[in-house]
Amino acid sequence: MTVPSVYELSLLGLAAFRTWKLIGDDTILDWPRDRSMELAFKVGGPKLKDYWETLLECPWCAGFWVSLIWWGCWEAWPHTTLIVTVPLAISAIVGFLGTIFHALAD
Numbered sequence: 001m002t003v004p005s006v007y008e009l010s011l012l013g014l015a016a017f018r019t020w021k022l023i024g025d026d027t028i029l030d031w032p033r034d035r036s037m038e039l040a041f042k043v044g045g046p047k048l049k050d051y052w053e054t055l056l057e058c059p060w061c062a063g064f065w066v067s068l069i070w071w072g073c074w075e076a077w078p079h080t081t082l083i084v085t086v087p088l089a090i091s092a093i094v095g096f097l098g099t100i101f102h103a104l105a106d
Contacts, residue, residue: 001075011082012074014089016067017059021095023066024057033057 004012022029033056040052055061074081 002078004071004074008074008078008082011085011089012067012070014092015085016063016070018088018092018095019066019070020059020063021092024059024062 024033036056037049037053041049044051070081070085073084
């Protein structure tokens, strides 16, 4: 088991953030997210639906699992994982900058 360098950690962290943002927050995945909530309600009722909703939409909850998956991938396939994280990391940076510039423009 190895510890990522600052560069690798930055890429992994930004990719994990962007992955969580896609899964738990971005409107582009509203339909599958809403559908999974409906399925959770059908299977386990309102309690399971609330649990699933919290798990998917909470950056602390889902973020932990997404981060664990990215770290595991990096441990198993370090070079390939870093190549895959680069577009996600760049996307996260673009999103941050877009949010800042929008806020400044308003």
